Amino acid sequence: RSLVPAAGGMFRLPRKLPEHIANELLLTGDPLPAQRMYDLGFVNVLCEDGKVMEEAMKLAKRVETNAPLAVFEARRVAMKTLGVTEEEAWDVSSESMPYLARTEDFREGPRAFIEKRAPRWTGKKKSKL
Numbered sequence: 001r002s003l004v005p006a007a008g009g010m011f012r013l014p015r016k017l018p019e020h021i022a023n024e025l026l027l028t029g030d031p032l033p034a035q036r037m038y039d040l041g042f043v044n045v046l047c048e049d050g051k052v053m054e055e056a057m058k059l060a061k062r063v064e065t066n067a068p069l070a071v072f073e074a075r076r077v078a079m080k081t082l083g084v085t086e087e088e089a090w091d092v093s094s095e096s097m098p099y100l101a102r103t104e105d106f107r108e109g110p111r112a113f114i115e116k117r118a119p120r121w122t123g124k125k126k127s128k129l
Contacts, residue, residue: 015082016042067105068123102126 004010005026013022017040025032037043047055063071073096081089100106104124112119 067103067109067119067121069103069105069125070100073100 005013010026013025016022017025021040024030032040032042034043034046038046045055045059077089077093077096080092084092103126104122105119108119108121
């Protein structure tokens with residue numbers, strides 16, 4: 001217990017957990033049970049021992065059903081807007097729609113819906129307009 005969470009824990013915990021919980025963990029070094037971490041929203045899913053990869057792959061399969069460029073943009077905006085004002089976040093977010101509107105996948109999603117079929121994402125950045 002003479003060490004500190006030097007791998008980013010000292011600044012990551014207060015960003016992810018309520019301040020008083022983060023301080024308790026940082027100052028005591030006490031571990032938190034998985035159920036408590038789940039209840040606090042620090043982890044998304046609880047699974048049985050040895051099933052973490054299986055659960056991770058289920059999540060990955062859900063993500064991969066979406067258009068890859070849209071997934072990339074959603075993640076980019078989420079990461080770029082951490083710690084900025086709402087006005088700045090809107091500025092960053094508003095860049096995404098015009099960009100995505102020029103992709104082939106932007107047209108494929110509604111087309112697949114109308115045709116009642118699974119979309120065939122290409123991940124191509126520019127559509128032939």
